[in-house]
Amino acid sequence: MNAFSNDPDVYRTLLESTRAIPWKIEWATMEFAYIGPQIEQVLGWRQDSWKTVGDWASRIHEEDRQKTVDFCVAQSMQGADHEADYRALTADGEMVWIRDVVHVVRNPDGSPQALVGFMFDISERKKAEDKILQLQKELEALSYQDALTMVANRRMFDTILEMEWTKARVTAQPLSLVLLDIDFFKAYNDRHGHPQGDACLRQVARVLDASASRTRDLCARLGGEEFALLLPATGVLAAQEVARRCRKLLAQAAIPHGGSAVSEWVSCSMGVGTVVPGVHDNVRAFIETVDRRLYEAKHGGRDRIVGGPA
Template identity: 60%
Template structure:
């Protein structure tokens, strides 16, 4: 009998050594009392709290990020009552007030009558994994933003414009609100590039983009690069007189910019031509036709000597 006791003790020592040498943190909770009957000493190295300080499930819940606390506790209690093994990812608070991402893997132990007797499990530090996941999400978001941004000027590009145009067109049609569109073109930009070079030409486009962006004053006003030296401003819930005022403001901003253009045939300074259109979309109106009409208005502004505004 003595040999058997010694063997059991040795086996227990082996299991204990194994448990306490792994990076995963083992623990056991008695279901009836909701008290920790064991937690691995590794917990202190990871979170700073001593094993003795883990008395009841209250310590476990209170040492959790406030945003995670409610749902994790509710989820784990519900799963445990149902006798279902489960796992949960949450942020555990360290003794000095920082947070570590934990994955808690829980096994439900039942007695001979099938009643829940205890919960045993392992806590894993998954902070590094979570940080990597977040970096990937941030990178994905950045790529999405880049795909909707013009690489040179940093303002929304044609792809984003098409998306917003479609949305605002449907909104204007549904609520029977006016929608105004400005299409702008830098006058004699090819000659500007030929005269000053492409590097200065690119810098010029950046300056124009940043300056004209400031003319879009409301949150839903939308300014984008249409391509080349063309820009577009979309003005929801804006009637024609208000849109004309914004077009005039764009021209004034260009004058204030004072970009020299020796090869221009209309001014010593860089100027823009603007086509403008306003519509309350009816059931038979098509977005593509409206954009075409405003584009034609820009063409007429160019035909009329440039540096002017023409309405569709």
């Protein structure tokens, strides 16, 4: 065992037979004392082209270079072992994700004497991590989307409403809300069937989404046949105009409704409210006010709009 452990050729053979890339840098000169031949297979740069720390730094992607160098230098000066992930440039201009695992060899006084470590090609791992991250983002997006109509769901509505309420209070701008119900929707389902009812909800959602045409406008399905339009920076008259446009577009869609008592086509009842939130105003109270107006529209004959300043 002693002969084996003292044979440098054995160690070199072991190091150079792994997929990890061993290396050593002398701290005083910032020059490579050694780097494994595996570097040519992974990055394409000749083994003898790794002379100094500058060669290493120049072969890091420019977007990762400064932060990686600064981090590694700071950790090394403190004598702290560390790891760094970065994108390395290959000799033919491609890119490989590298993980550098660094050990600091220190002098008796604690100052750095040398850095030794291993480079690992983690490109496949990064691809898998990026795929998982993308799936997580897609799942998060789905969690804010109504699965049937593909507009925002109640969760998204509550989140955006809180944000827009705060923004409107800070900027002293008006915030408008339209709450609406499809008239006699239960009778629609009873007459036409639930699959056709789902199709109706999708059609109505498309109409409403088209009505909320600005980037910050939000169309959401709150549940069942109830929808909401959140209209930031929208005054009383403009909110009323949006509600009328919804009613007009829905009439133009001419979705047959054999169970309605007010129209042969699908119609809706709307409550509209506008407020410039003050420090003492409450967002839930605002919603309740608009909801009462929706109730008035429904019980006042349906297929109508009730609204104004909240």
